[in-house]
Amino acid sequence: MSNLSVLRVKSVQETLNLLAETDVTSKLLSGGVSITLQIRNGNLTCDRLIDISGVEELKSIQPVQINGKTFYQIGAGLSLSHVAKNSELKSKFPGLVSVIKTSSDPARLNAFTLGGLLTVKRNTGNLFPALAVLEAVIQVQNTDGEKLIPIMEWLTQVKKESSGLITAILLPDQSQTGWLVKEVKRRQMPGELIAGVVLCSVKDQNDVQSDLRLASVVDQFGVQRWTAIEEKINQAVAANDSFHSIMNDFDVQLQLRWGDGLDAQYRRQVLTALITRGLQEMIGSGEE
Amino acid sequence: MKINFNLNGSDVELEISPEQTLLSLLRDKLGLFGAKQGCDVGECGTCSVLINDELRKSCLMLAVQVEGCRVVTIEGVSSPQGEPNDLQQAFLDHGSVQCGFCTPGMVLAGEAILKETLTPTRTQIREGIAGNLCRCTGYQQIVDAIEDTAQQRRTAVEEK
Numbered sequence: 001m002s003n004l005s006v007l008r009v010k011s012v013q014e015t016l017n018l019l020a021e022t023d024v025t026s027k028l029l030s031g032g033v034s035i036t037l038q039i040r041n042g043n044l045t046c047d048r049l050i051d052i053s054g055v056e057e058l059k060s061i062q063p064v065q066i067n068g069k070t071f072y073q074i075g076a077g078l079s080l081s082h083v084a085k086n087s088e089l090k091s092k093f094p095g096l097v098s099v100i101k102t103s104s105d106p107a108r109l110n111a112f113t114l115g116g117l118l119t120v121k122r123n124t125g126n127l128f129p130a131l132a133v134l135e136a137v138i139q140v141q142n143t144d145g146e147k148l149i150p151i152m153e154w155l156t157q158v159k160k161e162s163s164g165l166i167t168a169i170l171l172p173d174q175s176q177t178g179w180l181v182k183e184v185k186r187r188q189m190p191g192e193l194i195a196g197v198v199l200c201s202v203k204d205q206n207d208v209q210s211d212l213r214l215a216s217v218v219d220q221f222g223v224q225r226w227t228a229i230e231e232k233i234n235q236a237v238a239a240n241d242s243f244h245s246i247m248n249d250f251d252v253q254l255q256l257r258w259g260d261g262l263d264a265q266y267r268r269q270v271l272t273a274l275i276t277r278g279l280q281e282m283i284g285s286g287e288e
Numbered sequence: 289m290k291i292n293f294n295l296n297g298s299d300v301e302l303e304i305s306p307e308q309t310l311l312s313l314l315r316d317k318l319g320l321f322g323a324k325q326g327c328d329v330g331e332c333g334t335c336s337v338l339i340n341d342e343l344r345k346s347c348l349m350l351a352v353q354v355e356g357c358r359v360v361t362i363e364g365v366s367s368p369q370g371e372p373n374d375l376q377q378a379f380l381d382h383g384s385v386q387c388g389f390c391t392p393g394m395v396l397a398g399e400a401i402l403k404e405t406l407t408p409t410r411t412q413i414r415e416g417i418a419g420n421l422c423r424c425t426g427y428q429q430i431v432d433a434i435e436d437t438a439q440q441r442r443t444a445v446e447e448k
Contacts, residue, residue, distance in 0.1 A: 004306045004307055005289075005306060006289060006306045006352050008355070029350070029352075029353070031349075032348065032349040032350050032353050033330065033348045033349070035350065036309055036347070036348050036349060036350055037329065037348070039307045039309075039350075040309075040328065040329075044307075049306065049352075051352070051353070053353065081342070101415075104419075105333070105418040105419025105420075106343050106397070106400065106415070106416055106418065106419055107330075107333065107336060107343040107344050107345045107348075107397075107419045108330060108345070108348070108419060110339075110342040110343060110344055111344055111345070111348055111349065
């Protein structure tokens with residue numbers, strides 16, 4: 001007979017109280033995908049599951065003010081399909097919605113929750129790069145209080161799973177600034193990428209672009225935000241210069257970072273090609 | 289532990305193990321073999337079911353998660369007498385069934401699409417069945433069947 005138990009909770013506070021108990025180990029059950037796979041693989045290491053799928057506090061989408069800035073707060077308990085169908089997000093963040101819709105198949109979009117994917121740091125499609133270029137902030141609560149953690153800081157934390165409860169994802173309101181989000185990717189299976197790139201930039205009324213941001217996901221090399229290359233490309237765009245020499249430098253940097261194994265070489269070529277294509281589509285040919 | 293849910297229109301109360309997947313509950317405990325055990329990791333879609341009208345893969349969720357939900361398997365789609373419904377009949381008419389292993393999942397993916405809209409484009413249909421693999425038909429006939437059923441249901445709504 002199994003020793004695993006399941007507790008259904010109705011509030012964030014109830015969840016935090018249970019997570020704080022030290023005599024039993026707990027894991028959160030939301031969409032269930034990760035937990036089911038852990039059980040199947042025989043590596044679920046906990047005494048009980050806390051089912052948070054009934055916590056309504058984790059399912060709202062609303063604008064909030066934090067330190068004088070407007071953010072869109074997306075409840076961590078919402079499935080990706082609910083996020084993609086939300087009319088307000090469709091109008092405020094069409095690029096993100098488009099990325100989400102193509103990030104997996106319909107059944108998994110119904111199962112994956114934003115909080116679940118972020119808790120286990122399991123990217124799907126171009127979701128995490130899109131959150132990275134939009135500079136999403138993860139709202140985490142534990143019994144000590146609330147923390148706001150920038151997405152890239154969250155993803156690069158060494159610990160695979162963090163204690164506490166992700167309650168929401170905050171997206172800075174960028175709806176007034178003509179944001180473009182461009183997704184390019186190379187598929188293996190639906191939702192699983194060898195490499196994917198998300199670019200976004202601000203386009204003004206005269207079609208002049210600025211503040212270009214770039215993030216990628218490459219299967220075994222993870223999610224990266226390329227701030228150094230962003231800066232160089234933004235300078236090139238402002239000066240109306242070609243970005244091809246920047247991409248050559250980038251290729252060399254990737255070689256130094258990832259090594260020269262066959263897999264790394266292939267992925268470097270794919271990523272460089274995807275970024276070049278994305279830049280060409282977004283800001284033109286890159287030729288003077 | 290005990291769970292209560294609605295299965296194909298009937299309320300049920302069952303004793304389950306917390307680790308049990310919904311697929312295992314359906315097949316091993318309830319003898320509903322329409323949901324197939326294929327890849328077991330959510331890639332193939334043969335285990336698809338509808339949970340509160342949303343398509344889900346029953347191999348990727350625990351049975352405990354359907355507490356209070358409406359679950360529809362392929363056995364709940366046909367008429368009580370076992371006659372195929374309009375979508376199942378369209379699958380037969382269009383030659384959308386060859387080996388048949390993917391068919392229950394495909395029909396339920398089709399039902400999920402038609403619950404969202406009765407005017408799906410062929411692209412929407414293809415996106416809607418993107419998580420269901422078929423190695424026989426090449427998908428064309430499946431898309432035709434769903435498109436045809438959408439047309440029939442649209443006509444039925446318009447005539448009312």
